[in-house]
Amino acid sequence: MASQVLPQALHMIPRNQVQPFNPVKNRGFSAFLSRGPSPLTTSKVSVSGFHSKFPVGSSFSCFARRGFVVRAESNPEGEGEGEGEAEGNENGVEEPEMKAKAEAEVEGEGEGEDEAEEEKPKEPRKPRIKLGDIMGILNKRAIEASDKERPTPDLRTGDIVEIKLEVPENRRRLSVYKGIVISKQNAGIHTTIRIRRIIAGIGVEIVFPVYSPNIKEIKVVKHRKVRRARLYYLRDKLPRLSTFK
Amino acid sequence: MRTVLKVVDNSGAKKVMCIQALKGKKGARLGDTIIASVKEAMPNGKVKKGKVVYGVVVRAAMQRGRCDGSEVKFDDNAVVLVDKQGQPIGTRVFGPVPHELRQKKHVKILTLAEHIA
Numbered sequence: 001m002a003s004q005v006l007p008q009a010l011h012m013i014p015r016n017q018v019q020p021f022n023p024v025k026n027r028g029f030s031a032f033l034s035r036g037p038s039p040l041t042t043s044k045v046s047v048s049g050f051h052s053k054f055p056v057g058s059s060f061s062c063f064a065r066r067g068f069v070v071r072a073e074s075n076p077e078g079e080g081e082g083e084g085e086a087e088g089n090e091n092g093v094e095e096p097e098m099k100a101k102a103e104a105e106v107e108g109e110g111e112g113e114d115e116a117e118e119e120k121p122k123e124p125r126k127p128r129i130k131l132g133d134i135m136g137i138l139n140k141r142a143i144e145a146s147d148k149e150r151p152t153p154d155l156r157t158g159d160i161v162e163i164k165l166e167v168p169e170n171r172r173r174l175s176v177y178k179g180i181v182i183s184k185q186n187a188g189i190h191t192t193i194r195i196r197r198i199i200a201g202i203g204v205e206i207v208f209p210v211y212s213p214n215i216k217e218i219k220v221v222k223h224r225k226v227r228r229a230r231l232y233y234l235r236d237k238l239p240r241l242s243t244f245k
Numbered sequence: 246m247r248t249v250l251k252v253v254d255n256s257g258a259k260k261v262m263c264i265q266a267l268k269g270k271k272g273a274r275l276g277d278t279i280i281a282s283v284k285e286a287m288p289n290g291k292v293k294k295g296k297v298v299y300g301v302v303v304r305a306a307m308q309r310g311r312c313d314g315s316e317v318k319f320d321d322n323a324v325v326l327v328d329k330q331g332q333p334i335g336t337r338v339f340g341p342v343p344h345e346l347r348q349k350k351h352v353k354i355l356t357l358a359e360h361i362a
Contacts, residue, residue: 168312169347190314199341200360202304203320214313235320 073192088197139188146189146211153218155193155210157181158226160244163195163208164217174216177206178244182231196234203235246272247286249301253303254335254357257290258283261300261324273297275309275317276345277302278331281324291334292326299308300324301331301351317343324352333357 045120129137155161163177179197182205191210196203208215234242246265252258261281266273273279279300282317286294304319311317319341333354341362346355355361 091254167344169344192314199362200339201342202323204341204362205308205318205320206362207308207318209314212313213314 006119103113135188142189143211146213149213150216152210153220155184155218155220156223157184157229158224158232159220160222160224161193161195162219162221163215163218165208166214166216177208178221179206180231180234180242180244182234183229196231196242201239201241203242248322250281250300250322251303251327252300253323253339254325255332255337256292256333256335257324258286258292258298258326260285261298261326263300273302274307275302275305275343276351278327279324281326298326298334299329301328301333301346301349301354302341303338303346303354307343307344309343311344319343319362322361327351327354 001245046199156180159181161179161181164174165177167175177195177197179195181193182196185192189211192207193210194207196205198204246263248263249260250263252261262284263273263279263281265280267278267280269277279302281298281300283296283298285296286292292298301324302322303325304321304323306319306322308316308318323340325338325340328334331351336357338354338357339359341360342354342358343362
């Protein structure tokens with residue numbers, strides 16, 4: 001760890017390789033490890049006593065910045081700012097490495113950072129996509145794609161709807177299903193509604209996936225005021241309540 | 246096994262009890278054929294009480310999934326009596342029947358039906 005690497009050697013790692021998604025961490029670490037306390041920074045050991053109070057999440061940004069910084073033609077410029085950065089950088093650094101070394105390193109970084117900032121304006125950071133958001137984003141995209149072909153109206157429990165469905169078996173004509181929505185299950189692209197109707201004396205419930213390409217049209221004909229999200233009580237009630245002409 | 250189903254054609258029987266599901270290890274579903282014993286029958290009908298007959302399940306209270314992701318479910322369990330070849334014994338079918346019968350090649354029942362759900 002205490003290898004005396006010349007500052008010029010730090011040019012090896014260009015800035016644009018350091019992106020939030022890549023396994024930058026390793027590179028950052030190796031960059032760190034390969035760097036020794038540069039002769040210029042040893043003089044400023046005033047950055048002591050910083051403790052990692054910042055959330056670990058900022059460690060990535062630390063590494064990103066370190067990418068800038070690795071160009072260590074470190075001149076002593078704007079040290080106040082450098083120290084400010086140093087705090088953030090130090091946090092990510094502290095976990096794996098010793099504090100003393102971190103402080104020394106961080107100063108060098110802070111100075112290099114200023115230089116990088118002077119060179120180009122800081123770009124707004126792109127919002128990071130977390131692992132837990134991926135399904136939500138994919139579902140939203142799929143829903144938008146299906147909405148483009150056929151707009152889906154806003155459906156709620158208690159709506160009396162009419163659905164025109166294309167059935168592969170009945171190739172000639174579209175089947176029409178009318179009924180009251182007794183439940184809606186939200187599941188992204190597989191959002192389904194359950195339609196109930198009395199057909200020829202027998203109650204029939206059909207579950208339709210709302211964004212299915214087989215559904216050619218959904219139209220809300222009427223609305224009945226209900227005070228429930230799921231109208232399963234209609235199964236026990238008189239057939240008259242589930243009859244729709 | 247032992248499920249009592251309603252008979253929805255005019256073959257004379259009123260209620261039958263399933264004694265065997267011909268296909269399926271876990272029992273017959275919508276569209277399957279079963280062997281049943283007539284438990285209740287009209288006095289003058291083509292089938293009498295106690296006769297062992299074949300039937301096609303046309304309505305089931307258990308939901309049946311379709312290939313496009315939809316599911317269909319009826320409020321009762323009903324059967325149409327057929328002969329060994331699959332032709333219905335009666336001449337009329339009451340109530341709605343599902344699409345699934347077309348795939349099972351019960352076209353005659355579909356044509357006799359009041360409504361295809």
